[in-house]
Amino acid sequence: MATAKIALPPKLIPVFAGEADVRGAYGGRGSGKTRSFAKMSAVRAYMWAAAGRSGQVLCGRQFMKTLADSSLEEIKQSIKEEPWLAGFFDIGETYIRTQGLPGDVYYTFMGLDRNIDSVKSQARILLAWVDEAEPVTDEAWTKLIPTLREEDSELWVTWNPERKTSATHKRFRLGGDPRYKLIELNFRDNPRFPAILERQRQRDMQQRPDQYGHIWEGDFRSVVEGAYFAQALTKAKEDGRIGRVSADPLMTIRAFADIGGTGARADAFVIWIAQFIGKEIRVLDHYEAVGQPGAAHLDWLRSRGYEPAKCQVWLPHDGKHGEKVYDASYESFFRQAGYKVSVVSNQGKGAAKQRIEATRRLFPSIWFNADTTEGGRDALGWYHEKKDEERGIGLGPEHDWASHSADAFGLMCVAYEEPKAKTNDLGFKARKVV
Template identity: 35%
Template structure:
């Protein structure tokens, strides 16, 4: 193995601590340093390393290639065997790679993890952290976190930078801390600083953005924050709970849970998952202590089949729920409705944390030719929760159906 040099700020990686958080702007060599540190430690003693991201659809989304490149750069090819989905050391060290969101059941089954490295952690939601952290419970185990900050309200920034847990090392690492910062990036950095000072501070200095560039609901989120509408919103057992769905098969299914009280809409809960049949989501409804009113499904629920000869709407009705179909509108009209609807909403900050993260990060696409924001929202991890919220807004514009709640011992409530 070659002599390995590290930036001074990254020496903390070799000190024992339950949490090690490296955050900052581009060019600070955070991921590079973590990869090298883990490979060096793993060569000196057997280590089980879980390399995780919030979303990982394939190995190309993981740090697998980064680790493989560093193995070669440090001359460790004789020690580490790089396989398609795992990296193994001759002393028993193992690196495995997993996505957190919608794959948390597999993460729970991983026992004996010594280090969990969560890369690009700015997108990791509250539910993923609350499942992962207690899973890494081996005595002396550590959780390493690396990310470029986005919004101050993001769960990772709040949890590990602003209010870090006990036994934490928190280090901001920027380009200026990297003694090997390349000239090509230096020129790129300087050009951005001259062109857009605000963007420079975020990209290169690791400052949080006030609002996400191109965020669809930036003004609405800001108004809700200033109006203290992200709060504790208790469930009112005297009012029915309405649910608003965005359905997915390969993509996510997202559900908002709301109660209407006068002219207010109280968003009391949120749930999303991926890769499950409809029965999974109906079971989720039954596990919650709510009295249900209408289940609002998107317009295609009347003709979409989900591993069944019956439509989704038919299956939900058969489970004992009163189904309503969200009127079909253009995305632009739906966004306009959601902006108006936002002002009537109060959100439970804890139970709806992942849904709120979707609303904060829902943004417009950038036109590849003009580099300007288009009229079309970007389809990514945030779009499903935002779509379900848009459907809630559109649904609530129509006159509510007359109903009389009647108990259903099977877990559903019928109008």
């Protein structure tokens, strides 16, 4: 029996060996994962058709308006790279299917955001390959996976990670299922990594260090274009200001909040815990919850040891107003729980920009406890300017998942007052005489 050799990055060989329900690869640019999975999908299509099987290879992406947004061209090119394989496929402008074999296997292409309900009616899916899978929702996965009804049907997943909270990350990287074969694949794992990409990689390393890890190393995305605090966070890391930071037991603990509600679609409620020690701001902890009552936030404070005797709560100006579900303000709620409460006055028009500028100014003096502030730092790195793409102008901060943590952090920076120099009895600044 004749055999064929397929060129793959060596790290992918175990992924395609043996049985599996899910095979996949995640990582940065230039790893060769998309081309490799495209090629192997054609190999599998050939094998099934040669064995007399008929069915389809479904290629999905979360967003696909036209075939130009699909994996069609990638699969065409991967088939053409293998002369022995190309003769077994009929490749048209908008289709790919096997030919000259006992069975008939064809490709279909689908955008999951618009067509996920119609996937239930798809006939005999032998393989579903979802490329650029990072934004695929949990709902889409829940509807797609049960359509793989053949005993040897498989799901293949390839993506560049962005967020730890994504449905794709949670389902496949945290699943721990023994029938899931997934690996991380980056540029250094690709023996055919092209010289032009190496030049681009070097440029990104020099010119975009805050984005380099996500683009090339498969790291989670910590910043986006237009992010307000990306460079400041990178500098804090370089300076060693993100590490182990302990509370000073003699100093006041301050809890800075951005308030949310208790409705199903409420904004997030965020708390940053910090201490002002000299000219340093030591950020000790971060908390975020959605749709929870005040009692849940109070329970978190107490569970972390931030008791009323040593912790003061700071609220934005709307902390004085009644909560949308319960007719009570957060100010009165925390006071009744025994906390001292300060409410920062309304900064009026341009308040968001004032918080951003205050944060930028103070960032060189800010230290973070790494283990307990990671989620908040992710939000700070993501917080960015909303753009009018047609006119190329900024429209102010984007109101998304990151804005609540950024607003609470900005409140802390607005509330900060630099310590004044001590004076003697005559009112003169004291100074040390050497």
